[in-house]
Amino acid sequence: MLDDAVLLDNHLAFLAAHRGVVRRTGAGIDVVGADDFFSCWIPLTADVDVPDGTAAVRLVPWSGEGWEARLTAAGFEPAEVLVHMEAPAGDAAGVPLEPIATDEDAEAFAEVQTAAFLGEDDPDVEWWRQELRKMALRNYRAPDQSLYLLRVDGVPASITLVFRTADVFGIYAVATKPAYRGRGLASELLGQARREAAGGRLTLQVVEGSAAERLYLRLGFRPVFRSPHFRLPA
Incomplete structure (x- = not known):
């Protein structure tokens, strides 16, 4: 273990x-x-x-x-x-993608992340918008990370992030704006993560019982271990 x-x-x-x-x-x-x-x-x-x-x-x-x-x-x-969860890394169909390389793309990455995870009526949306923008701008040049962004007709639409530690490649921030879901964009980004992790271990974390867990199971990921959370009542 x-x-x-x-x-x-x-x-x-x-x-x-x-x-x-x-x-x-x-x-x-x-x-x-x-x-x-x-x-x-x-x-x-x-x-x-x-x-x-x-x-x-x-x-x-x-x-x-x-x-x-x-x-x-x-x-x-x-x-x-x-x-x-963990999935076999290696070759995947599709054209290899380049990680983002400019501040403009980092800001677009954060825009997609905010739109995908929070509604405009969320009371904390502005705090998160600024926090995610700061994190993207700080991290996209880091040698242990690759931030990927897909655009549709020039509009930022879908993102993911691959974080490397030794021979482990973690997938994070898989997100697509609601208007662009169902087009296979996330699958294209996951294919890039598989290519990047060739020769290593490809991993991610997902909430047990969620639709996302069912999706990743269909994509070949397998559970490795569970991590239960316990919280004190507010």
């Missing part, structure tokens, strides 16, 4: 680059997100206490036994379960 910990390491590296700060100790991993939704503590052994002030705990298979009962007794409630 510890061989699969490298998939979590890739995800944590992405979070550190795009969502906040990640601090590791022998007892656990503290993720302090730019938004509280991304903040959590991950135990790495069964015989430690939850740090004071922790509002969300994320479990991984090597957290040890008994955590779910302990967290429930402490008032935490089950929340979403992330499934870490």
Whole structure:
């Protein structure tokens, strides 16, 4: 199972680059997100206490036994379960894509990300618009990342991001504007991720039971491990 910990390491590296700060100790991993939704503590052994002030705990298979009962007794409630998935990397049909290389494309990347994940009536949409723009501009030149953008008739329409750690290639920010869904754009971007990861491990995370999980299963991804979340009531 510890061989699969490298998939979590890739995800944590992405979070550190795009969502906040990640601090590791022998007892656990503290993720302090730019938004509280991304903040959590991950135990790495069964015989430690939850740090004071922790509002969300994320479990991984090597957290040890008994955590779910302990967290429930402490008032935490089950929340979403992330499934870490993996698919064979390698050749894929289609024309190879080039990652974005300009500030203009980075801003377009963030525009698609905002439009795909948040509605204009979301109370936090403006905060996220600025935050995602800042992250795209900061990261698109990073040597461990490739940000991809597809346009339709010149309009930014679909995006994804590939984040590399050693021989693990993580897929993040798979998003298409609502008006352009159903055209195979995300599949084209996933094909590029397969090409980029040739010779390595291709991974992503998805909410268990979601339509996205069913899609990735159809595309050949397989579950590797589950990561249940527990949160204190607001």
